[in-house]
Amino acid sequence: MTSHNKQIAFLFLGLILSLFACKQTENSEEQEAWVSIFDGETLNGWKSVMGQAAFEVSDGEIIGIAKHGTPNTFLITEQLYDDFILEFDLKINHISSNSGVMIRGQFDPEAMDGNGLVYGYQIEADPTDRAWSGGLFDERRRGWMYPLDLNPAAKAAFKMGEWNTYRIEAIGNTIKSWVNGQEAAYVVDDMDSKGFIGLQVHSIRNLEDEGQKTYFRNIRVQTENLQPTPFTGDVFVVNTGVNELTEFEKANGWKLLFDGQTSNGWVGAYKDHFPKEGWHIKEGILMVEASDGSESMSFGDIVTVDKFSAFDLAFDFNISEGANSGVKYFVTLSENNVGSAIGLEYQILDDENHPDAKNGRDGNRTLASLYDLKTADKQPRYVRKPGEWNQGRIVVHPDNKVEHFINGVKVLEYVRGSEDFRRMVSESKYKIWENFGEAPEGHLLLQDHGDEVKFKNIKIKELN
Incomplete structure (x- = not known):
């Protein structure tokens, strides 16, 4: 080998060694970024609160053991965390072993007659057929914030009887979760910025389920130089900010229909201007004031200037006690x-205190129903009371399948123009309108029904 060739060989070898050293440094820095918060042998740094279920350590695992006759039990970190990335493995072997992990959790030791109360964000482990593992539940507070009806593709990620790897990122006001690499929940909310990490053993109803076990291992966290992992799928975002969209939502085609400050994009139904009274915009809220309880006779409905065909529409609403309202779609304004x-209507109603809930057929005039046509199949625990904000959602697919949601839970679906749809129309108050609900496009409408109702976060994505 010539001297020149030797020099080239040495330079090449030096480059390879340099790249290897850099890679080793990167790997070392990545390893150093993770901190184990379970030492694999003891529960040092953790404490059990609220219920009486047991936690023990065996073979590098934390094992939670269900106990009958006691509330949810949580093993919580003594250290509090604000921004972090958390990873852990979790295994459930029995359907009774509903579980989850608290993030930025809160604890009131004086509550529940001194037994204490855990509350706050929890990422779910759901062994039932509902399959909401990875969804976000607000324990003892607002309830479900991100049920996986909002992201059906994630329902198949969790595996019963196997180890499941969770990743949770809580950075700023954004919380994202993954189960076995599958994107699950995406929530923007600022109620809690700091708290503990907690492992849950859920309460059980049946004595025969006592002793069932939930397993946790490889619990580690990053708290410095955090780099958020971007979602790549077309995932719905629950955003509790006021009339705000994330960059992720904008990139996926979402836009606001109400900017929080003006009536731009809205006019009175059958009018060329926004109502001069009755409808108000204040502090980012669009409100119709109470009048006499009549249907659109005082201040009138408002409609979008634009028309829509296939779309995903989300909106937050807050009703006064006993209120009646609605969000209509495929409104043509041609009936005079x-x-x-006239239009298809997502019913907004105080089911407990408004008489219309008992009218119609089989409850088809209740909250989130397709008004006078199809009843929303919902459980009361998924609905927030008058005076609290609920999130409605209407999805009209390009193939005319339509879905209604309340607070992220799907409560009905139907197909516009189908034989079943036309049968429902023929049995309803809408039978007098030819081809009711089958227009190729139409306006969106917010109803004035004489009661005070507030709206915010009205956003839409057109579907192709």
């Missing part, structure tokens, strides 16, 4: 009828 403009 008296009262509210």
Whole structure:
């Protein structure tokens, strides 16, 4: 080998060694970024609160053991965390072993007659057929914030009887979760910025389920130089900010229909201007004031200037006690009828205190129902009371399948123009309108029904 060739060989070898050293440094820095918060042998740094279920350590695992006759039990960190990335493995072997991990959790030791109360964000481990593992539940507070009806693709990620790897990122006001690499929940919320990490053993109803076990291992956290992992799928975002969109939402085609400050994009139904009274915009809230409880006779409905065909529409609403309202879609404004403009309606109603809940057929005039046509199949625990904010959602697919949601839970679906849809129309108050609900496009409408109702976070994504 010539001297020149030797020099080239040495330079090449030096480059390889340099790259290897850099890679080793990167790997070392990555390893150093993770801190184990379970030492694999003891529960040092953790404490059990609220219930009486047991936690023990065996073979590098924390094992939670269900106990009958006691509330949810949590093993919580003594250290509090604000921004972090958390990873852990979790295994459930029995359907009774509902579990989850608290993040930025809160604890009131004086509550529940001195037994203490854990509350706050929890990422779910759901062994039932509902399959909401990875969803976000607000324990003892607002309830479900991100049920996996909002992200059906994630329902298959969790595996019963096997180890499941969770990743949770809580950075700023954004919380994201993954189960076995599958993107699950995406929530923007600022209620809690700091708290503990906690492992849950859920309460059990049946004595025969006592002793069932939930397993945790490889619990580690990063708290410095955090780099958020971007979601790559077209995942719905629950954003509790006021009339704000994340960059992720914008990139996926979402836009606001109400900017929080003006009536731009809205006019009165059958009018060329926004109502001069009755409808108000204040502090990012669009509100229709109470009048006499009549249907669109005082201040009138408002409609979008634009028309829509296939779309994903989300909106937050807050009703006064006993209130009646609605969000209508495929409104053509061609009927020139008296009262509210004609269209398919997502019913907004105080089911407990408004008489219309008992009218119609089989509850088809209750909250989140397709008004006078199809009843929302919902459980009361998924609905927030008058005076609290609920999130409605209407998805109209390009193939005319339509879905209604309340607070992230799907409560009905139907297909516009189908034989079943036309049968429902023929048995309803809408039978007098030819081809009701089958227009190729239409306006969106917020209803004035004489009661105070507030709206915010009205956002839409057109679907192709």
